Amino acid sequence: MKLGIVGLPNVGKSTLFNAITKAKAESANYPFCTIEPNVGIVAVPDERLQELDKLYHSNKIVPTAVEFYDIAGLVRGASKGEGLGNKFLSHIREVVAIVHVVRCFEDDNITHVDGTVDPERDIETINTELIISDLEMIERKIEKTRKLLKSDKTLQNEYDFLIKVQDVLDKGQPARTIETNESEEKWLRDTNLLSSKPIIYVANVSEDDLMASESNSYVKIVEEIAKKEHAEVVSICAKIESEIAELDDEEKNQFLQELGLSESGLDKLIKVSYHLLGLISFLTAGKPEIRAWTIKQGTKAVKAAGKIHSDIERGFIRAEIIHYDDLMRCKSLQVAKEQGLIRLEGKDYEMKDGDVVHFRFNV
DSSP: OEEEEEOSTTSSHHHHHHHHHOOOOOOOSSTTSOOSOEEEEEEOOOHHHHHHHHHHOOSOEEOOEEEEEEOOOOOTTGGGTGGGHHHHHHHHTTOSEEEEEEEOSOOTTSOOTTSSOOHHHHHHHHHHHHHHHHHHHHHHHHHHHHHHHTTOGGGHHHHHHHHHHHHHHHTTOOGGGOOOOHHHHHHHHHHTOGGGSOEEEEEEOOTTTGGGGGGOHHHHHHHHHHHHTTOEEEEEOHHHHHHHTTSOHHHHHHHHHHHTOSSOHHHHHHHHHHHHHTEEEEEEESSSOEEEEEEETTOBHHHHHHHHOHHHHHTEEEEEEEEHHHHHHHSSHHHHHHTTOOEEEOTTOBOOTTEEEEEEEOO
16 A cells, blocks of 8 residues: 655655654755655554464564655646656655645744645645646546547446546546546546545644644644545644654553553554555464455455465465454464354455455465
8 A cells, every 4th residue: 555645845744754654754944855755664553463473473473564655745836847746746646545744833943835834725735736737637538538439429428427527627626526436436546636546634733732633723624624525634743753753662652651642643644544545454364474464345355365365366265264353252263163253255255354364275
C-alpha cells in the first residue's frame, strides 16, 4: 500500500514523514527542500502477531507494511509547472491514497507560504491544482471516447459519465465527491484522476491542542471539508510524533501514557488508512514465521492464497481457518480442534479480518 504525503510547503509534511518512518528526509523552513519523493516503509502495528508468537515461538515475525511517499510541497500554479509542480503531480499519480497534511497551528517562527494559517484556503489550493490537471486528462479521455462512440454505441453510458465527471471538475469539486455505481466506479478508476484518489486529511496541531483538537477551530474546518469529500481526518502533532520516533517501545508507551494518549499518530493514521481503503489483514502462523497479509475486504479465500504465492492460488484445495479471538481463547490449536473451532472453507469463502489461515494446495 502506497500513501503519498502532500500539502503546501512548511505545513509539517517532512517532519511527519521523518517521525513515522524514522527516516531522515530533509526538513527545512523553506519551500521545495524536497524534490524527489522520499520513500519510507513502515511496519503496520499489530499486537496480534506478538500474541501468536507466545503460542508458536516462531523464528521470525513479519508484519504487513505501508509505504509512505513524502512528496514535495505543492503551490498555486503547480499544474502549470510552478514550483516544479508537474513533477510533483506525477508522483501523486503513483500512490493509492493521499495523506494531505494541513497546518492547524499558529507559530510565528514557521513561515506560511501564503502568509497566514487558513486550512480552507490551503486545501482549496491543493485541490485546485489536482483538478486542473484532471480536467486536461478527462478532456483527452472524452475526445477519445467520442471518436470510438461512432462505431461502438455501447460506450454511450461511459461517455455520458465522463461528461458528468468533467462537469463536477469544472465546478471546482474533486472527482472523489461523485457518487458512482459499480460500472461508473470502474470507469472513474480507469481514468486515474488525481482528485478521485481516497484522501486522509492530517490536521497538524500544536502540542497543546492535541488532547483537545475538537476545540481547535482550524480542525473543525478540515472536518467539514472532509465530510463533503467522503474523506477522513486524523489530528496529529508532527512535533510530538518526531519525539516518539526516537524512543524504544517501552519508552514510547510511557511517553504516550504521560500525554494521556492511547496510541501514536502513526497508529491512528494507519487504522484510518485501512478503513478508508477497505483493507483487512489475515494471519498465517507456524514455527518458521508469523505473518500478516493485507487484502481488500471481501476478498475470497483463493485470491487471499495468491497473496502468499501464485502456486497456492493455482493449486488451492481448501483453507483451514480459525479466528484469532477463538485461538487466543483456546490458547492452543489442539484445544481449538477439540472444540470444533477450526473450519474448512472453500475457494469462495470471504476472508475476515483476524482469520488465522493454513492453505492446503496441490500443484
